[in-house]
Amino acid sequence: MRSSVARALGVRVSLLQSGMGGVAGAELACAVSNAGAAGCVGGYKLTDQALSALLGRLVEGTDNPVGVNLIPEVAGPKLLDSQVAQVLDETPDRVYLSLFGVPDDAVMKRISGAGRHLVVQVGTVEDGERAAGQGAVVVAQGTEAGGHLLGTSPRDDLVAALRTRLPESCLAAAGGIGSPDTARRALAAGADGVLLGTAFVIAHESRAHARFKSAVAGAKGGETVITTVYEIGWPGRRHRVLATSVTETPEQPARFIGRTVVEGKPYLVPRFSAAVPTEATSGRIEEMALYCGLSCDDLSEETPAAGVVAAYARVLPGVRDRDGSDGSDASHGSDVSHESDNEEARNGNVRR
Template sequence: MRASAAGVLGLETSLLQSGMGGVAGTELACAVSNAGAAGCAGGYKLVGGALSAMLERLTEGTDRSVGVNLIPEVVGPVELRRQVAQVLHETPERVHLSFFGMPEEAVFDQVAAAGRRTVVQVGTVEDGVHAAARGAVVVAQGVEAGGHLLGTSRRDDLVGALRALVPDACVVASGGIGSPEEARRALAAGADGVLLGTAFVVAHESRAHPRFKSAVIGAEESDTVITDVYEIGWPGRRHRVLATAVTADPHQPAKFIGRTEVEGKPYLVPRFSAAVPTEATSGRIEEMALYCGHSCGAIADQVPAADVVAAYARVLPGAEVVSSRERAQSYAG
């Protein structure tokens, strides 16, 4: 017997939204949570007053389970602990901590001491087993996923390997899930729920730039590439994006190609920046980092986030705890 993702996180359906920095603002996170899934706001490098403003909007926008996503390798251990402390201090217990990549042991202790739930996205079996041992919901990210990649395994292979090694852990599948049918396949591989990123990029409440949304809707799986060119601000990590003039010719000068705004502060956007183009971005959008997974081929239109949740809810488990045999029978049907 093991709990579904819905059961662990207090949701109506076992669906998690990726906390995509820039794209996943509080509007999207709250809309997803209010629809019965786990919304997640991207904390990225926010700290201090900027993070407080975001947390206030998040907790005012929903009274349901919702997450804040933080990225250990981008901010470093000291700043991460500061971010975590601020989230724990300024939010109620229904707000869980979601980490893209493994945090330090001290962070696991910090979150556990506060009685909060932890979600950790991983790309390797080793990290997944470690996160499971710390009681985290483990998001198994396959290389089909859009955005930064944490490993080299395909989604269902990673899910299956983790299920064999940590049979009682709550494992959520991520990567290439653009339809309820694909979600069924992930569940059949052993997942207890799914995490969607690209499908929410095009949601009405997403902060993605309109041209970014249009590009995702018009793309096929073959239009995505794995590269490391968008490294300014996040070096040393491969990422899956839509092919652009920049991925085709990575030897262009790293000059400024646009402007953007984050929590009211203006920034210049250099070519090769890891920042996504948002509704607050201007300039050469078509040259910026258009993170996009294999699921784009199944995404045909912009819809409200609640509609995305409703489409998947019919195939995903709710909060009940069921046996592995019952799960297999359900997914086969």
């Protein structure tokens, strides 16, 4: 019998938070995990002392399962190997690893072999099969998603195709999910939970710049575009962003348009940078990469992360707390029973 995301990761609600580089710091990840879902920090290219500082804040901020997101195609084999080693060496077993895209099988085997939960986001059926083969929770990302896109299929089409090929695997749906009703549709397509990105960009604990949050909260899906212009730091990958003067006139020079600080180190931000504007960024925010999914149609105001989790807990499959309270009062939306999830939690077998 296949598992819900909640049971697979040992959380109460089958909700994953996207580990968005820059935006998803330890404060957001811990707030999501403390609310009963699966929080996640963005590791991006961090390593050595900078990564250690982030991991330290993550471990101190929650006693619940929480993740670290890494990007194989951006890091490259050598940096990814170093990042994985640091996470495994410097964090307890409750910290899971989330990969955006599929790395070499050896990387996934190393993570699973260390006893860590593994989450892999994919955009194709073939990549989903590879990740599932290594025991990962597979996140099916549709083209409705904000940020970088891993495939060309709409969310529910990809979920349905993966469910056909992977009837026993744990699948989460991602892309364009901005309301519990949309989450229900993803469950009906065959998902065992959902991953949210854009909804957490405007969360209170998000590190997104205030003007970035405001732009997303006031946007409609028709104001987003799929482009390749924000390629400095992450070339060759299409991404969905809010339309800006840069997406409309990409022949502009790649001059510096701002400054930012990452783990205490200052950086200049060039036009066409893949980096998002954070609370530590200054300059021409309106020209920077404002990643935003079609879910913005259903988003209108900044909300605490716990409020986001609570809204979705009503429709997503959950695992009961040890005190007997239920993380969800909704059915799964498929023919799979999750009573075994609740029973395992009652017996104390869900890892915390």
